[in-house]
Structure formats: C-alpha cells, structure tokens
Amino acid sequence: MTKEPAAVFEAVTKTYGSVRAADGVDLTVRRGETLALLGRNGAGKSTAIGMLLGLDVPDGGRISLLGTTPEQAVLAGRVGAMLQEGRAVSRVTVRELVGFVARTYPRPMPVADALALAGLTALADRRVDRLSGGQAQRVRFAVALAGNPELIVLDEPTSALDVEARGEFWEAMHGYARRGNTVLFSTHYLEEADSFADRIVVLDAGRVVADGTPEDLKRAAGGALVSLDLGGAPSAYLSGLPGVTEVEIRGDRARLRTDDSDATVRALAARDAIRGLEVAPLTLNDAFLALTRARAGATPEPEPSR
C-alpha cells in the first residue's frame, strides 16, 4: 500500500496586513496519526487550517493534501472538516443536515453511524438551531465525518464546550481515529493535546516552534524542575549552577529549570543548600510556556526541535 502523507506544508507563508499569520511553516502530517496543532489565540492555527482546506491561498510555499492540491482533495470528498466560526444552520433537523452532507460525498458512512459516533442518535429529529452549544458542536462533528473522509480536520473543536461535553466529544473523536483515519485538530488546551494527540506541533507567531510527542516536547524545552527552600540564603548563585537554564524565586522557594538535574542537585549538595528538595519532570504546560516565551518578540532563529 503506497501512502503519500496526509498533508504537507512546505515553507508556507501568509500575511494579513502587517500580521504574518504563517511565517514559513514546514509540516508533514502522516497517515493514521492524530496530530494536535497547539498554540495561543492568534498563533496561526486557523490560518494554517484554512489554507490546508483550500479556503485560503498561501502567499508563498506549497501545500499538498492527500497527495494532491487542497481543492482537488476536497472535491474528491477525501476530507471532512469542522470549522471554528460556524453557527447552527437554521431550520433543518440533525438528520436532514447530516444526511445531506453525506450525500455529497462519494463514499459516505451510513447516516445512522455518523449520528451514533457523534452521540446524536437521540437528537436526530431535533432542529439544529434549537440545540445546546455542546449538542450543536457535536452536529458539526457529525457533519465533518458524515462523508467518511480519510482525513478529518477540526479547528478548535471543543472551544465552546464545558468539561463534560468535552469528554464526550473526545470519546467520539477517538472512535473515529481508531478506525485508522487521520485526525488533525487545533487547540489551545494543553491537556487536550497531551491526552488525545500522538503528536503535537506547537505554533507561535506563524512558525512551528516544536514538533513531537508530548514527551519530546518536554525534553526539548529542557528537562526538569528542581525546587528547594532557600532558608533565607542569597539566591544569586543559583543561575550559575550546572544545567540551570532559568531561575524563579517565589517567596522563600526557588524553582530551577535545568537540562541536567543530576549535575544541578550535586552542585546544590556541595554547597549544602539542599532543603525541602524536589525534582520533577517538566510539565507540558512548562514546556509550552518555555517554547513560546523564547520566541516572543525574538528575531528568527533556528527551529529548536526539528
């Protein structure tokens, strides 16, 4: 089975006025993986997705989708997508809407399956514009998967959902991914990227600043956190310890980010400074902040992790 990648971005740029929404994006989405595009608001996630779906045209670079152009892949019914800004379609029932979209695809899944996957079976005959926010979001998910596409693209699929609805949504999405389909979703929730993606691509200011598994990202951002009580001692020397890349003092407690926790701890022991010592792996949240903070306002520099 020869398989071209699900999607390829090559040096893609896009500018809106003075905002560089895509600033040389290179990215390959492999078949069958669930990939999270992670970034703050305005990092360029929606721009990347719009161009991937052929809704927007890049200023520079190339995008291929399932081995062809975005337009061709969409027309061939190989892609399903859930856009961010959608409001409910008026005066149509859930079944009518999902059934209609399915009919436009060459190889749709049975409407009942799409409704079941999205948890909408009981709501099939309700009008879409009379559903709650979470229910309407699931309708848009059913619309995205009704055509049984090879790739499904979800732009911030859970932004309007409460915690419980978010859990239900991801359960439905997992069911679809388990069938061997490729899923690309964008989010600004770290926990979502960490729990549901095989691979996380961090976007910041229109650039890919990190790319890998959640574990890769934590490593790339620099190892571990060492924290200790200062006991009133001066703290100026801490930043000079081996491995330490960042020092944060909160009250009497110091938090050291280090890429070599063993060396840092040995140096602390040599100074007899160990009080209430804690060594913890970096959380994804710390990694994300470190990766995006490093680039805030920075001039272009080599990609840290590719």
Place this chain on the structure above:
Amino acid sequence: MSTPTSSPATPPAPSVLSTTAAYVGLETRRALRDPGFVISTIGVPVMMYLLFTNLGGQNDPAYRTVAMVGMAAYGAMGAALSLGTGVAEDKSTGWLRQLRITPMTPRRVVTGRALTGTVVVLPAIAAILLAGGLLNGVRMSPAHWAAVAVALWLGSLPFTLLGLGNGYRLSAQTAGVVNVACNLGLAVVGGLWFPVSLFPGWLAGLSAWTPTNRFAELGAALAGGRAPGAAGLAVIAGWAVLFGGYAAVSYRRSARTV
C-alpha cells in the same frame, strides 16, 4: 458500521443531478419552514388581493383577473428576493463556508440556490391563483391558467438573480433591508398594487421600464388570451441579463471571502 476504506481509487462522485436535487430539497425545506417567509410571500399577497378586489364594491371581473396576476407577481417576487436574504444569512453563520469543504463546487451551490428560487416561488403563485379561481370567481380556460402560471413562474427568475446578487454582496442585515426595499419599490412603481392608469404621466412612463410592470403585463396578456408584446419581453430579458451579471459578479467577489 462501515470499515475504514483505504483503497486509493476514488469511486465516482455522486452525480451532479442527485446532489443538486438534494441541495435544492434541503434549501427549499429551510425556506418554507420560515414563518416570516410564508406570511410575507403567501399570507400578505392573498390578503391584499382579496381586500383590493372586494372592498368598495369592485366586482369587475377584468380587474379581479388583472389584480390576481399582479398580486401573484408580487408574491413570487417576494419569495425570489427573500431567497437572497437567506444567502446573506448563510454567509454570516458559516454555512456557505461549510459547503465549500464538501465535494460540492461553489458553482453548484449557487446554481442550486437559483433552482431553489424557482421552487419557492411556486406556493406564492399557486396561492394567489387559487384565491382568484376559488374565491374571486376568475374564469379562464385550463390552457390560459397554465400559460399564466408558467409565465409567472419563469418571469420570477430575474428577481431570484437580483436577490442572489444582494445576498452574496451584502451583509445579512443590509441584504434583508435592500431586498425588502427592492420588493416594495418595484411592486409599487411597477403597478402591482395599484393600476398604472392611476399614476401621473411621468411615473407611468417610468413604470413601463420596470421588470415588475412587464412581468405583470406578460401574465395579464396571457390571461386575456393575447400574445405578449415584444417590447415587454425585451424589457424582461434586459433586466434578466443585468441581474444575472450582478449576481455573477457578487458571487465571484464573495467566493474569495466566504
């Protein structure tokens, strides 16, 4: 449950005809479920027709026939224009953008919308003709009834194009206002509500150039068993070309931003 399909060969896409029919069906249902649409394109014209032809002892059968055609034209125009308002709303809710990521081409979507226009005018036309035949005692041969109905149906196409042009070009609120203004303005100046014979000379002259006036004239000629005049047909065709161009330009402009 269907299994994940991984064969690279893409099966033939569903036929253009069947997806377009499904799309027209969906949009028609959406239009007819809007109470505002039903009231303004069926309820109001029928009520106005019955009032105008029965108040003040106006029992002239000829007037009842002419007014029937005029009001049917008014109802059909309202239905055709409000379809464009729906397009503007779908632009703002994201439905048009969602359609762009289905295998339907944007061109097929706009064609489907225009075809929907030719369907949603039918209840408006039928309601007035039924009111004329059943309640107002308008009598014509079956062939004349059919000719009038077909003329009203085909003659509403320019207004569908005008509505689509407004819908693709303007925001939802603006499109609604502009379509209502077009509807009322063209109805009054075109003589659909009050006969042109009551107009001052300059307004009657202007009226002869409106699509609505010629639309009603076409129906009235057929109802009276006369052949439609060439001048009237030329005016209608001219407006159809103009509105068609407007719709095409608006559509192309918005395709870049939807």
